[in-house]
Amino acid sequence: MGRTLAEKVWDQHLVRKGEGQEPDLLYIDLHLVHEVTSPQAFDGLRLAGRGVRRPDLTLATEDHNVPTLDVLAPIADPVSRTQVETLRKNCEEFGVRLYPMNHAEQGIVHVVGPQLGLTQPGTTVVCGDSHTSTHGAFGAMAFGIGTSEVEHVLATQTLPLKPFKTMAINVHSTDGRLRPGVTSKDVVLAIIAQIGTGGGQGYVLEYRGNVIENLSMEARMTICNMSIEAGARAGMIAPDETTFAYLKGRDHAPKGAEWDEAVAAWRELRTDDDAVFDAEVDIDADALTPFVTWGTNPGQGLPLGESVPDPEAIVDENERVAAEKALAYMGLEAGQPLRSIKVDTVFVGSCTNGRIEDLRAAAGILDGRQIAEDVRMLVVPGSMRVRFQAEEEGLDKVFTAAGAEWRSAGCSMCLGMNPDQLAPGERSASTSNRNFEGRQGKGGRTHLVSPLVAAATAVRGTLSSPEDLS
Amino acid sequence: MEKFSTHTGIGVPLRRSNVDTDQIIPAVYLKRVTRTGFEDGLFSAWRNDESFILNQEPFSRGSVLVAGPDFGTGSSREHAVWALMDYGFRVVISARFADIFRGNSAKAGLVAAQVEQPDVELLWKLLENEPGTEVTVDLQEKTVQAKDLTVPFEIDDYIRWRLLEGLDDIGLTLRHEDAIDAFERSRPAHKPVTTA
Numbered sequence: 001m002g003r004t005l006a007e008k009v010w011d012q013h014l015v016r017k018g019e020g021q022e023p024d025l026l027y028i029d030l031h032l033v034h035e036v037t038s039p040q041a042f043d044g045l046r047l048a049g050r051g052v053r054r055p056d057l058t059l060a061t062e063d064h065n066v067p068t069l070d071v072l073a074p075i076a077d078p079v080s081r082t083q084v085e086t087l088r089k090n091c092e093e094f095g096v097r098l099y100p101m102n103h104a105e106q107g108i109v110h111v112v113g114p115q116l117g118l119t120q121p122g123t124t125v126v127c128g129d130s131h132t133s134t135h136g137a138f139g140a141m142a143f144g145i146g147t148s149e150v151e152h153v154l155a156t157q158t159l160p161l162k163p164f165k166t167m168a169i170n171v172h173s174t175d176g177r178l179r180p181g182v183t184s185k186d187v188v189l190a191i192i193a194q195i196g197t198g199g200g201q202g203y204v205l206e207y208r209g210n211v212i213e214n215l216s217m218e219a220r221m222t223i224c225n226m227s228i229e230a231g232a233r234a235g236m237i238a239p240d241e242t243t244f245a246y247l248k249g250r251d252h253a254p255k256g257a258e259w260d261e262a263v264a265a266w267r268e269l270r271t272d273d274d275a276v277f278d279a280e281v282d283i284d285a286d287a288l289t290p291f292v293t294w295g296t297n298p299g300q301g302l303p304l305g306e307s308v309p310d311p312e313a314i315v316d317e318n319e320r321v322a323a324e325k326a327l328a329y330m331g332l333e334a335g336q337p338l339r340s341i342k343v344d345t346v347f348v349g350s351c352t353n354g355r356i357e358d359l360r361a362a363a364g365i366l367d368g369r370q371i372a373e374d375v376r377m378l379v380v381p382g383s384m385r386v387r388f389q390a391e392e393e394g395l396d397k398v399f400t401a402a403g404a405e406w407r408s409a410g411c412s413m414c415l416g417m418n419p420d421q422l423a424p425g426e427r428s429a430s431t432s433n434r435n436f437e438g439r440q441g442k443g444g445r446t447h448l449v450s451p452l453v454a455a456a457t458a459v460r461g462t463l464s465s466p467e468d469l470s
Numbered sequence: 471m472e473k474f475s476t477h478t479g480i481g482v483p484l485r486r487s488n489v490d491t492d493q494i495i496p497a498v499y500l501k502r503v504t505r506t507g508f509e510d511g512l513f514s515a516w517r518n519d520e521s522f523i524l525n526q527e528p529f530s531r532g533s534v535l536v537a538g539p540d541f542g543t544g545s546s547r548e549h550a551v552w553a554l555m556d557y558g559f560r561v562v563i564s565a566r567f568a569d570i571f572r573g574n575s576a577k578a579g580l581v582a583a584q585v586e587q588p589d590v591e592l593l594w595k596l597l598e599n600e601p602g603t604e605v606t607v608d609l610q611e612k613t614v615q616a617k618d619l620t621v622p623f624e625i626d627d628y629i630r631w632r633l634l635e636g637l638d639d640i641g642l643t644l645r646h647e648d649a650i651d652a653f654e655r656s657r658p659a660h661k662p663v664t665t666a
Contacts (some may be wrong), residue, residue, distance in 0.1 A: 015653045016646050016649045018628075021626075021628045023628055023649075027653050027654075027662055029662070030662065030664070036501070037500075037547065037548070038545075039504075040503070040505045043503075043505065048640070056664055056666075057663060058664060059664040065501065079501040080501050082501075082503060083503055091486070096632040097664050105591070118662050118664060127502040128546055128547075128548075129546055130544065130546040132546075144546035145546060146547070148548060148639070149573065151640065155643075155644075156643045157650065160639065160642070160643060164472075193498055198568075201540075201567075201569055228570075229544075229638060231543060231568060233569050233570075252662045252664070252666065253662075258659060258660040261657075261659075261660055262660035265658065265660070280497040285504060297490065304592065315636050318487040318538055318539060319487070322487050323484070325486070340570055341506030371512065415545075416497060417501065436493065437493060437515060437542060439497075442515060443515075
């Protein structure tokens with residue numbers, strides 16, 4: 001019987017097959033590190049007298065805590081500053097390359113890996129961050145790990161793991177395209193709404209179908225990024241000409257004869273025709289329209305044209321209670337049209353939608369327009385490279401002319417570990433990945449949206465899509 | 471890691487599904503560089519509400535959390551496990567756990583016991599009707615017992631063995647260092663390095 005893409009990558013990294021109930025031991029090709037989930041891991045190494053086995057397969061960046069304003073001044077919050085300084089000391093002591101604040105290569109860890117060409121097809125990539133699933137867009141097996149596992153990978157460059165199940169997510173449309181105004185963010189929000197936040201538990205998702213094949217690498221990363229919001233360990237897309245074209249010439253991509261050798265190996269990374277997935281889900285992309293979340297988990301989403309659901313109509317008791325609590329927290333009424341929801345803040349950025357294409361999409365809407373008077377809009381590039389690229393293209397001017405704030409790179413308001421936060425009761429339309437209670441600031445209310453919806457919402461002040469703009 | 475065989479403590483019914491790791495411990499508490507002292511961050515937003523279960527006696531002294539399905543979704547922060555343990559929890563019971571949370575629990579020594587939802591409902595009713603009821607979790611037998619109610623739970627056999635033995639994962643892996651060396655010698659030359 002044939003194998004799926006995920007099974008092929010797994011097999012290629014098998015250091016040792018587990019016996020009986022033992023997990024397999026898997027080799028890790030790339031370990032990305034940031035300041036929040038690593039300090040206790042480095043401490044663990046010191047306590048045990050261990051070193052980092054492969055500093056040359058490890059890369060660190062500062063992203064979660066970093067301010068996006070006044071970036072040349074020391075970090076004002078002393079606790080954040082200590083965490084960032086701890087990472088610097090640890091990287092120095094253990095010989096790990098670090099891209100610190102204000103370095104031209106600094107940025108969100110999941111934006112940095114791909115843009116450097118470090119994320120390659122058929123590699124295993126881990127990071128102490130659940131959105132590591134982003135890198136699966138290249139046909140890598142990439143997943144988030146906890147701090148104990150970070151220490152384990154630092155010490156051994158391996159992880160003990162039991163094989164995941166496989167799920168195909170088939171995304172098709174008549175012509176292989178998404179309708180105007182619909183993006184890969186809408187696709188993944190629709191997938192999560194369909195299979196639920198626990199639907200992917202224990203699975204690696206493989207996104208397939210003509211719509212996926214026609215997506216750019218950046219759009220693919222957005223989809224794989226949110227695999228974790230469906231509960232999946234990882235999301236993958238088979239590498240193809242789009243992938244190879246993206247990688248060719250990047251700093252860490254193979255060169256010369258090694259490039260040809262690599263591409264030949266990468267072409268084998270496809271699910272065999274006779275392979276069988278443990279589960280399959282079909283998404284009809286012809287029917288997709290812009291999607292937004294109304295609740296407090298990413299599965300609580302609906303097409304923008306619909307209304308806030310009535311919990312009374314939900315049969316499952318747990319889901320009904322969850323919907324009631326979500327509406328109370330979000331300050332919404334059942335039956336209220338989603339388009340009538342007024343926002344205070346619009347956030348464009350994050351490892352989900354902080355890449356150059358996302359900024360171009362948002363700027364395309366804002367060009368020649370003004371954001372609503374009582375709306376604050378933050379545009380935070382995913383990396384310094386994205387920032388420089390955007391400035392070269394004049395996007396920063398478009399944003400500031402429209403009344404938005406143009407910031408420096410980092411995770412920013414996606415999780416509010418830096419000063420970019422919502423005030424209690426404030427409502428955002430956000431291109432990030434989580435609408436959990438308090439995620440963007442204590443008491444803050446989050447609606448997850450695409451960059452196009454974010455920009456249109458900023459202009460109108462209420463949840464909107466580009467077609468609402470005259 | 472300490473060995474775990476059985477644990478008995480006050481059961482805390484938490485009637486919520488999708489308890490994500492941002493609820494278990496918000497990001498602002500993750501800035502510390504230590505491994506302990508996260509108890510103040512546990513459910514910090516909900517603990518502002520006087521009616522929250524952990525603000526009520528005797529639940530505030532609980533050590534077995536009985537939660538709705540999809541517990542621990544979201545972020546990979548192991549701080550969520552540390553916060554639960556620092557507060558005093560030794561066991562979390564739920565019908566479904568997020569994968570990363572389940573893995574983190576196993577590493578840190580928190581038992582994530584998977585119990586069928588109808589049995590979770592029975593436990594909730596019992597703990598709500600008789601606050602302070604002690605729950606005994608037997609990892610050897612894979613059972614949860616409270617008063618005359620005994621229900622089975624699922625846990626990965628390898629994780630169970632490691633918890634029962636209190637074994638350090640890295641030490642176990644390093645027993646296979648030869649295999650790692652051999653694997654490294656066979657890696658293709660085109661694989662990337664971060665330093666070049």
